[in-house]
Structure formats: structure tokens, C-alpha cells
Amino acid sequence: MHTFILRRFFFLTFVLFGVSVLLFGILMTFSPERRAAAYVTTPQQAKDIPRIIKQFGLDDPFYIQYVRWIKEVSRGNLGWSLVAARPVGEAFWRYFPITLEMNLYAAPIVIFLGIWLGSISGIHRDSWIDHSTRIFAIIGWSLPTFLFALVLLMVFYGYFHLFSPGVLSDELAMSIINHPEQYTAYTGMLTIDGLLNGRPDIALNALHHLVLPITTYVIVVVALNMRVMRSGIIEELSKDYVLTARAKGADRRTIHYKHARRNALLPVITVAGQLVAMSMEGSIAVEVVYNRQGIGWWLAESATQLDMPVLMCICLFMGLVFVVTNLTIDILYATIDPRIRLN
């Protein structure tokens, strides 16, 4: 088990090397002038472009630039983010909690709601419960996220003035800024920090701002999870061991929840793990539409402004997240399925 985990982390370095070379290579297809232009903000500075290229070595061969970047990264210097106007590392810890906070609430809902809806729809196959959950899933899955987010925002903010975009209402945000001595950002997640600082009003308000993003994200993403669970349950219920269980006198509850569901969970773990890993980059559309400045928003802004250090940093981060999720999936698999040994 321990060697298995250690080996996975050893492979992580190769994964990170691979993805970083790939992305670096793609970014190198932009001309040095185009990349230097990212440092230019006014037309007057345009004449500095040749100097910038020389200073940062932007016209050096690919491998020299890559090695230079690796050297800096190994020293802990991830570069300067133009979008955030601060070092990438520092900016990352500023944006990451916003995304993490949403995921902390959304992921359990996606996983458990998906498993629950999938189970009941598989168990009551072809009944009205099954049909309605499937319609719900198809609608969620086929709606473009940005459109759905905009519609929700229009209805609940535009017409009913119930939920507003952003992460915190202005007066509370101002109260934090005006009295920095009364508020410590322990985690960067407002709902948790609010409680830790004895400010439940901040926590509640932040939660209030989370309702629409979480709803959007859950409805869009839960469908896949649900479908996998549903087909898993249907498949398991047709297997012979279910017949054995019935023949020994098991009631329906035991058959559905003790026998079939545990077996059907195996593929769901894979799907749910990937969904959670993907959401770590912060569903971009959700963060942009609801104006939440998390990783997704940062990624979108950096991509449009060719903020290379940020793109590289997020790319490395995603590599790490996927390796860790896959590791977790494997460990979970081994705990549920005795046929799998981690060797």
C-alpha cells in the first residue's frame, strides 16, 4: 500500500514533466513578439518589444527557455501574473480557496445526489421516477453551462433579486477591508473563515452567494454520475448473485442496497473522481458568469491575455490533481472490491 502510493508520486514527476513540455511547446508556437506584447500595456511601450525579447530571452531555442523555466520553478519562482498583478504563487493561493470552497459543497452533492438518483431510477426502471430523473439528467447534461448559468442569474437575480453574483456582498467586503485587524483569513474560504472569526453573517452571506453557482454546477454535472449509477444498478440486478440472494430469502431492500448497489458503485467511483478533479480547475463558465474570482476565472483571463506563467502553473496544478484523484480512486476501488490488490 505505502509502496503503491510512493510509486504513484514518483510517476507524478514524469506526468508533470510531460504535460509541462507539451503546454510549453504549444505556447512556443506564438512568435516572440506576440509573447513579448503581453508585457506591453500602452502603445508607447511598443518600441520596447525588441528589448523585452532580448531581456527575457524569448527568441532562444525551445529547450533553453524550458530549462530556464524549470530552474525558476524549482527555486519556487513560478513567475509574475499580469492578470493578478502579483507573483503567480501568491495569486494562486488567493484564487484557489474560492474554487475549493465551491467544490467542497458541490462535490458531495454531485456524488451523493448522483448515486441516490441513479439508484432509485435504476431500481424503479421504466417507472415515472425513472423517466423524470432521466429527463432531468438529459436537460442538465445537454444545456451549455454558461447559458444555464445566465438563465438562473437572470431569473433569480434579475427578476427576484434573491441571489446576487460575486462571492460576498459589498458592505461586508468593505467591513473586512476597513477593519483588517478584526478578520484573519485562515483558509481563504469565506464560509469557514467567517465562522472562525466569529462572524456568522459573513459565512451566511458567502453561502448565499454560493447557492446559484453550486446549483448550476450540480445540475450540469450530476447527470453523468446518475446515468452511470443507473446503468450499473440495472446491470447488477440482472446478475446471478441477485437470484441467489432472492433464493435465500433476502428482501428487496437488502438486494438493492446491500448487494446490487455496492457492486454498481465501482464505475461510479471512477466517474465521480474525474468529475471532482475536473471541477478543481473551477468550472470556468460558472466562475466567469457568476463573477467568482477563482481558478477558472483566472485561467480564462490568463488565456485571453496570454499570461504564460499562469497557464503553466494551472497546468501543473491540474496534473497534480489528476494524479492524486486517480490514486484516491484506486485506493477506494481496492477497499470496496476485494478482487483488486494494489500491487
Place this chain on the structure above:
Amino acid sequence: MTALLQTENLVTNFYTYEGVVRALNGISLVVDYGSTFGLVGESGCGKSVAVRSMMRIIQEPGRVEGGKVVVFFDPDNQQRGVDLLQQSEAYLEHLRGDQISMIFQEPNAALNPIMSIGDQVAESFLFHKRKEMCARVLEALRRPDGPSASPLGAFQRHLYARAARNPRDLLVTLTTKIPLLKHWQRRLKKEALRRSIEIIGKLGIPNPDKVVKLYPHNLSGGMKQRIVIAIALACSPLLLIADEATSNLDVTIQAQILDLLRSLKQTEIASILLITHDLGVVAETCDRVGVMYAGNLCEVADVGDLFHDPRHPYTRALLAAVPRFHQEGPLLSIEGAVPNLVDPPAGCRFHPRCPEARDICRRQFPETVDMGGDHTVACYLYTDQARAGDAP
């Protein structure tokens, strides 16, 4: 002879997209106390559907649509039978595994792959012997060297006492559903596991206390089939239904399992209903045989009768197709194929393949004829109607 299980005109249909599959077309048979009844026939003739209908574990989209399945629990009182088709699902859950149990064709698929052997066998006891086991645990708890009289221990004792009186007690059911609290059942589960080890050991599996901790993939096919048998035998049922229990095992294991079933019939269970397509197995183990073809029972007889004096053309063809040791020339087979049961042939379902088919066979289904000596045949060869009418 005293009947244990009697089916009358059992009809089961499957509602598929291609149409209604008429899988069982009125099966009537009697399994006596102390006998082994063999049900033979080609693949797809409805043997498994027949026994699954009897236990009412037909899976979607199948439905048992007519007839009776009567069980006589008391061999001395043949008047009081229970028709299983009229009973509630809850009644059947009590009955299955306790009075009638079943073993299956494919031991590799018949066990839940992610549940330990012990847990799977113990389930039988936990479903049917709860009351008895609770009483036993209570007895152990009340002994002076039992656990201390802490409030928690007292509560545990109280729960066991209630469960021993009535396993469906509201408080007992509630506490089994609440996390943490439900651990009062630990001793009950231990008792069930102890009984599982005992029964597994009885079936000739070495190191039963280690085997219960293993999972199905750790065991060989023959071992798995023994575990499936252990699950079925856990509560000493009256009737054991073996659905092709030996078909997928190699010959030596097959012989071992058949021996096991034979010896069990003498000690643990009253009767066996054995489904097979192997006539050798039938000749070796059964007292009575029913021959099935395309959802019908064509001939029922004592085993010696059937082999020496087969009456139905299908039975004859089937026996002729058995390879013999001193055989010369090619093996015989039955011309044609098993009919599609969505649209079965009119009249006798065997007539397209029957060498002796007459006009009436194509029009009308033959009545069952009693040939004397507990030998019945459903064929026009033996009715007056046919003799009077058209020649072959």
C-alpha cells in the same frame, strides 16, 4: 406417496419487445417427500423458468400468469397445502431459503463478488434464524461470566430479549438502522458466522474458519458450488432445487457434488428437484423424471420406466441421442431446432420435429394420458382420438 410440492398448470410468459414469449405452457408435476425429481430437456425448454416460477423469483419481464404451486408442509396432512402464487412477497421471503432453497448453474456468478463467503452464508441465518440466535446470545449474556452490568450492557441485553421475543419489534428494527447504535448486533452476527463455519465444515470444505474470511474469487469452481450449497442448506430446507448445479463443473467435481447432494438427502433435506440436461445424472440420482420440451412437460415417469419404456417420441429421440460406449456409426440427433417460443407451433409443440406426427398434432395440444404405474405422457399416440382418426 405424500406430495411435498405440487404444481398445476403453471403458466409463465415473458413480455419482450419481440412479443410474448410463452415459456411455460401449463406444467403439472408432483415432487414427493423423500424423492429426487429430475427435470430434463434441451437448453431453452423452460426448465429454469419452471423452478423459478415455483419460487416466484422470475426476473423482469417474466410473469407467472396461471396455475398453482402448492406446498404441503406437513407430510401427514395432504389436505392443507399452501398455494405460493396466492401468497404475499413477505411470506415468500420467509419461505425462500428456509423451506425451499435453490442452487444455481454457474457457481462463478452465483456469489456476490465483493462480499466475503462468511457474510454471504451468514445472511441465510440472519434472515431466518434471528429469533433463535437472539435467544442463544441472550443466554450467553445472562451467564455470570458475561459482560459487566454497565448501562450499555443492560441496553444490549434488553434489545436481545426483545428480539428473541419478536424479531420484528419496533425498537429492534429502529436500532438496526441507526449508525453506531446498530452495533449491538455484533454478537448476533458472530453467532451467525459461527453457524456458517459449522455448515461449511459439514460440506467437506477444509479450514472453514479461514474460508469464511475469503472472497469468491479466492475459491475454485467446485468450492464455490459447495458454498452455494451451504447457503441453500443453512436452514435445513424441505426442498432443495438444483438448477443445473453440476453442468459447469468438470466431471470429477460433478461426481463429488452429486454424491454430496445424495448424502444430504439422507440427512438434511426431504426432497430434491434436480434440473439437468444430462441423462446420465438423471439415471444416477433421480427417482422420478419429467421430460420437458418447449415449455411443456411431455412425459413423467419413474426413472427405470422412463429409460426402459419411453413413450413420448421426444423422450425416445432424446434417449437415442445419448452416446453409448459400444456405439458404432454416427451419433443420432433430433432433426430441426427448438421452436421460437414467441410464435410456437400450433398444436403439439414437438410436431415439426416428430417422426410420428399426425394431422391432429398440428391442430390441437394433446391431453396428458395416464399409462398406468405413475407414467404419464402428453401425446396423441396414446389417445383414442388419434387411434380412431388419421394415420401417421
